[in-house]
Ligand SMILES: Nc1ncnc2c1ncn2[C@@H]1O[C@H](COP(=O)(O)OP(=O)(O)O)[C@@H](O)[C@H]1O
C-alpha cells in the first residue's frame with residue numbers, strides 16, 4: 062500500500078470540498094477545546110480542594126477513641142467461658158484521651174521510611190468566655206514548627222504571626238470566633254475547660270480556613286500552653302498526626318500503626334470520603350461533556366464524508382478501474398477523515414490552551430480561600446494526550462463507516478450509469 | 480503464432496433483476512499479442528457487459544478468463560486491482576478524468592499507484608505520451624478546461640502509462656464528432672503499428688470497425 066499516494070489523493074479530495082471539511086474540522090476543534098478547558102478547570106478545582114483538605118488533614122491520625130472495653134470482667138470468669146453473656150448498660154471506659162507513651166511513638170514513627178513527618182496535637186473542647194456569654198469551641202495545642210511544616214498553618218492566618226504562638230499563653234482564634242466576641246489581636250480571651258479550669262490567653266493571630274463551622278469554633282495554641290490549660294503533664298497529647306510519602310498507603314499504614322501502638326487510627330481517605338466523591342464526579346462531568354461534544358463532531362464528519370463519497374462516486378469508480386483496490390479506496394477516506402480529525406484536534410488543543418491560559422489569570426478573590434488569587438487551572442500534558450487521542454479515535458470511527466461504503470462501491474454500476 | 484493476451488472459456492453472465500436473464504452465453508474469445516480487435520453488435524447485446532468482465536471489474540460470472548495465460552477468475556479484490564493497474568488500460572465512453580487533478584497528474588496516477596518508476600520518471604513518461612497525443616501543451620490544465628476529444632486523448636495517455644498488455648475501450652469514440660473520432664482511431668492505429676499494442680475496442684461505428692484487424696460481432700449474448 063502506497064500511503065503517500067493515498068494521502069495525496071485524500072488531500073486533493075479534501076481540497077475539492079474545502080468548506081465542508083473546514084466546518085467538520087471546526088466541530089472537532091470546538092469539542093477538543095471545550096474538553097481541554099473543562100478538564101483543566103475541573104482538575105484545577107480538584108487540586109485546589111485537594112490541597113485545602115490535604116493541608117488540613119493528616120494522612121494518618123492516631124488517637125484514643127472513647128469506647129467500652131472490648132473485654133468486660135465477666136469474660137474472664139471461667140464459669141461463663143462457653144456461655145452467651147448479655148450485659149446491659151455498658152459504659153465507656155475512661156482510658157483518658159491521652160495517648161500513652163506518645164513521645165516514644167512519635168520518635169518511632171519518625172524513623173519510619175514511609176513517613177514524611179509527625180506532629181503531636183492536643184484537642185481540648187473548651188468554652189470561650191465573652192462577657193456573660195459562653196461560646197463552645199476547641200483549642201488545638203500544636204507543636205508550632207511541626208504543624209507549620211505539615212499543614213502550612215500560616216497560609217490560613219490572615220492576621221498576626223504563627224511564630225508568636227511560642228510565647229506562653231498566646232492563641233490564634235478563628236475569624237468567626239473573633240467576630241462573635243468582637244476581639245482583635247492583642248486582646249485577652251478567657252477560656253474554660255470542660256473540667257472547669259480557667260485560663261486567659263492573649264490573641265496573637267486570626268485564622269480563616271474558609272469553612273464557617275471551623276472558623277466559628279477553632280483556635281490554636283502551643284502544646285505547652287494547652288497542657289497548662291488542661292492541668293496535664295508535659296507528655297500529654299491526644300493526637301499523633303502523620304504525613305506519608307504515598308497517600309495511597311494511608312489506609313494500610315493506619316491499620317499497621319494502630320495495631321503496633323495499640324491506639325485508634327483514622328486514614329485520610331476515610332476522613333475525606335465524601336470529598337473524594339465530589340472530585341470523581343467533577344472528573345466524570347468534564348470527560349462526559351468532552352465525549353458528547355466529540356460525538357457530535359464525529360457525526361458531522363460522518364455526514365460530510367457520506368456526502369463527499371456520494372459526490373465523488375465517479376472519482377471512486379475511476380480509481381478502482383485504474384487499479385486501486387477497495388481497501389485502498391477505504392484508506393483514502395479514512396485518511397481524509399483523520400486529516401480533519403488531526404487538524405481539528407491540534408487546533409482544539411491550541412485553543413484549549415489559550416482558553417485555559419486566559420481563565421488562569423482571571424482574578425478570583427474569595428475571603429474563604431485566602432491563598433487563591435485567580436481561577437484554578439491544572440495544566441497537565443496528560444489532558445492534551447487524551448484530547449488528541451479522543452479526536453483521532455472519534456474521527457477514525459466516524460470515517461470508518463463511510464469509508465467502508467466507498468471501498469465497496471461497484472465501479473461497473475457507476476460507469477454503466479452514465 | 481503470437482502469444483495469447485486474453486482468453487475466455489465458456490464465459491456466461493446472467494442478471495437476475497428484474498427477471499433472470501442470460502446476457503452472455505458461453506463466450507469463447509481469444510486475443511493475440513498485437514491484435515487490434517473491435518467488438519460490434521446491436522445495442523443491448525452485451526458488449527459492455529463483456530468488457531467489464533474482461534477488465535476484471537465485474538467478477539460475478541461463470542466460466543473462466545485468462546489474462547497473459549493466467550487464470551484471473553476467483554482472484555482477490557487486491558490482486559485483480561493490481562492486474563487492472565499493471566496490465567489493462569481502460570478508455571471509457573465518457574472520459575472519466577479525476578476533476579481534482581490536472582491533466583498530467585491524471586495521466587500519472589496509475590503509474591504512481593504501480594510504483595515501478597520514480598515520480599520524475601513517471602512524469603517524464605506521462606509528458607511523452609501526452610506529446611504523442613498532441614496534448615502536451617494542455618498538461619497543466621484541469622480536466623474541465625478541455626474539450627471532449629481532448630479529454631479522451633488524456634484518458635488514452637493514462638491508459639498507456641503502465642505499458643499495459645491490452646487496452647480496452649467501451650465506445651471511446653461514441654461521444655465524439657467525426658473529426659475527433661478519426662483522430663482517436665489514428666492514435667489507436669499508430670499504437671498498434673509502432674508498439675504492437677494489443678487493443679480491444681467496443682464500437683457501434685461500422686467505419687471504425689472496418690479498419691481494425693478483426694471484427695467480433697455479437698448477437699444476443701453470443702459471438703457470431
Ligand atoms: N445491472 C443490470 N441489471 C439488469 N440488466 C442489465 C444490467 N446491466 C445491463 N443489463 C442488460 O444487459 C443487456 C446488455 O447490456 P450492455 O452490455 O450494456 O449492452 P451493450 O453495451 O451491448 O449495449 C441489456 O439488455 C441491459 O438492459
Ligand SMILES: [Mg+2]
Pocket residue numbers: 526527528
Ligand atoms: Mg454499451
